Amino acid sequence: MSSDTLRGRILAAGQRITPQRDLIAGVLERAGRPLAAQELCDAVGQEDPGIGRATVFRTLQSLQEAGIVQNVTLLGNQAGYLLCASAGHHHHLVCRHCGAIEDLPEAEVAPFLSGVEAAHGFGVDHATFNIYGACRACAGEEHAGR
Amino acid sequence: MSSDTLRGRILAAGQRITPQRDLIAGVLERAGRPLAAQELCDAVGQEDPGIGRATVFRTLQSLQEAGIVQNVTLLGNQAGYLLCASAGHHHHLVCRHCGAIEDLPEAEVAPFLSGVEAAHGFGVDHATFNIYGACRACAGEEHAGR
DNA sequence: CCACATACTGATACCTAGTCTCAGTTTGGA
DNA sequence: TCCAAACTGAGACTAGGTATCAGTATGTGG
Secondary structure, X not given: OOHHHHHHHHHHOOOOOOHHHHHXXXXXXXXXOOEEHHHHHHHHHHHOOOOOHHHHHHHXXXXXXXXXXXXXXXXXXEEEEXXXXXXXXXXXXXXXXXXXXXXXXXXXXXXHHHHHHHHHOOEEEEEEEEEEEXXXXXXXXXXXXX | OOHHHHXXXXXXOXXXXXXXXXXXXXXXXXXXXXXXXXXXXHHHHHHOOOOOHHHHHHHHHHHXXXXXXXXXXXXXXXXXXXXXXXXXXXXXXXXXXXXXXXXXXXXXXXXXXXXXXXXXXXXXEEEEEEEEEEOHHHHXXXXXXX
């Protein structure tokens, strides 16, 4: 279980460990996919109905600052919260079929951004990518016909 | 003035021309940068206080379907509405300093997406990019010192 | 140029996401 | 074990956005 790692990351960000944070991070960890605000609140409420909405959002904010959670934009402009395995800035490939998430490291997008910088004379200082499609498994299934 | 073009695009999408749509599209056109929901509602209300909020949002939706308006995510996860000069799917480079928007055509990102597809075995079917930084003019200013 | 189906509008109520405040509780370092 | 600082829950509040519904405008076909 990686809870120890999670706790370590929270502590490393200079934040306190509380049962609420443990629980919220745990929910996201077990989900393994981005959760919309309501899904998350529901799931948290199911495990401990005593946790208030304000705490959920505050915790999400803290976890984002700690680099543990990323706020991603799901299809249809819905906000989603995702527990990130890798630290540091990175992007995600979201499978529309099974909801799986694959990390796209910053290193892979850097050359592309450099190209854009060169072509447009534009100094990029922040970029987020939302890439949707079919992951390897789901794409295979589709192509295999049925 | 490109209003005729705008109207043409609305008609081409099989939608009716109404004074409200004219006005809302006009506000976005004159802004030349993405407007947050509230800014847009305010600006519309200033030109014609009779236009209801519901109409503004409905119109935005219609215009999005017609490919005239894009919903972009501004920094801080704020939703913004932007009138797009070029039709078809494309992306934007947003200058943090002056708010200017530069189009990034799909053709420029396609090779990058192909690379991602090859590297991850992921079949991309939709991607949105949010790229922030300094446009040519603002970057120059910064570097020139002052 | 008139009639009419259909699309659009404004008002209003409602929903979800997210923030703010405040009094009380927990945490963890000294 | 003490205590400041950080965190919590409740609840009120704001903003963005949607649904409903009765009335109005649009534009097409005659």
